[in-house]
Amino acid sequence: MNTRMLFKTIALLGGVGGLMVGANAMAETPASSTTASCPALLNHQFPRLQDEAQQNLCQYAGKAVLVVNTASYCGYTHQYEGLEALYAKYQKRGLVVLGFPSNDFGQQEPGNAKQIADLCFNTYGVKFPMFSKIAVVGPQRSPLYTQLFKATQVAPSWNFHKYLIARDGKTVTSFPSAMAPGSREIAAAIEAALN
Structure with missing residues (x-):
């Protein structure tokens, strides 16, 4: 496309901002949100855990989102089973569970992405989205966890x-590590978040 045609296209789309919106709209998949x-x-x-493909969490807008910092060698690692059960039970109603491995506590997530993925997917049968390792506390804390705090x-x-983020994307409830995913408190909060 020559320069003259490019400027005509920009003008038709409402300026450079319009061109950017148009380009983004064409690149989006139906499952994602602007x-x-x-x-x-x-x-x-x-980055997604299994292949490091970048994933925008905007694709979960309008859903109830349970965000969990995970670790492979923790006394609570068995909670993967309960998290997967929640995901299986409520996924069709609009719940998504998002797992974020973290090595912040007790150095209990020392492995690389392949090792973590093997434990999640092969040992615990995790089907909910898992992402690459991040910091959830301290000076290197992820911006997502800063906002959740x-x-x-x-x-x-x-x-x-x-952390349970309601469908509105603003209301957040926090649950301690010791609270099992299958607890009545978490189930009640999910039911409320889905309504």
Whole structure:
């Protein structure tokens, strides 16, 4: 395309901003949302655990989202089973569980992405989305976890801390590591978040 045609196209689309919106709209898949309609809490990108493909959390806008910091060698690692059970039970109603491996507590997630993926997918049969290892506390804390802390005033104190983001993308409930995914409290909160 020559320069003259490019400028005509830009003018027709409403300027450079219009061109950007048009390009983004064409590149999106039906399952994803535009960043304009994406809640700030979900407006983050992370590499997927199994292949490091960048994933925008905006694709989960409008769903109830359970965010969990995980670890492979923790006394709570068996909670993968309960998290997968929640995902299987509520997925069709709009719940997604997002797992974020972290080595912040007790150095209980020392492995690389391949090792973590093997444990999650092969040992525990995890089907919910898992992402590459991040920091959830301290100076290197992920911006997502910074926002979750601001929303609840509760930071994870160990592995398998849970945050439930309601469909509105703003309301967040925090659950401690020791609370099992199958607990009545979490089930009630999920039911409320899905309504």
